[in-house]
Amino acid sequence: MRRNIYIVKTEAELKPKKVKAKVYVILKSGVLDPQGKAIHHSLELMGFARVANVRQGKYFEVELNGAPSSTHGARIGNVRGEVEREVERIAREVLSNPVIEDYRIEIDNEENSGEDGEGK
Numbered sequence: 001m002r003r004n005i006y007i008v009k010t011e012a013e014l015k016p017k018k019v020k021a022k023v024y025v026i027l028k029s030g031v032l033d034p035q036g037k038a039i040h041h042s043l044e045l046m047g048f049a050r051v052a053n054v055r056q057g058k059y060f061e062v063e064l065n066g067a068p069s070s071t072h073g074a075r076i077g078n079v080r081g082e083v084e085r086e087v088e089r090i091a092r093e094v095l096s097n098p099v100i101e102d103y104r105i106e107i108d109n110e111e112n113s114g115e116d117g118e119g120k
Contacts, residue, residue, distance in 0.1 A: 019066035019080075021087040022106040025096045026057035060095055062087060083107065 027033050033055055040054040066083055084107060091103045 017066045019064045019083050020108050021062040021064065021083070021090075022108075023060040023062060023087065023091045023095055024057060024104045024106075025060070025091070025101050026055055026103075028100055028102055031100045058095070062090060080107075 027036075035056040036054040039056060040051060043051045043054065064083055064086065066079055084105075087105055087107065091105055092098060096103045
């Protein structure tokens with residue numbers, strides 16, 4: 001006699017997990033930063049004499065749909081790699097100017113970043 005086994009997943013288990021990517025963009029070291037110089041000058045005028053240099057940059061948070069709530073490790077690993085490649089392309093082609101700017105990417109699963117994602 002053959003038995004059918006059914007695995008019932010809740011809606012939360014089937015819903016794709018969100019992945020938050022943090023992208024930091026800053027001017028390359030050889031590129032003049034007039035806004036950073038202006039901020040540095042203002043800090044000096046305000047009495048912050050120990051500040052040696054200021055470099056201004058940009059910060060972006062990009063939220064993507066990631067892996068489904070599956071326990072299948074290989075699939076999750078593949079999706080994470082796809083997400084990393086996608087964010088890398090977004091940073092390179094949209095968020096930065098690679099001629100004058102460098103960027104750094106951090107990727108976190110939203111479930112591991114706290115309830116509201118604040119305070120880190």
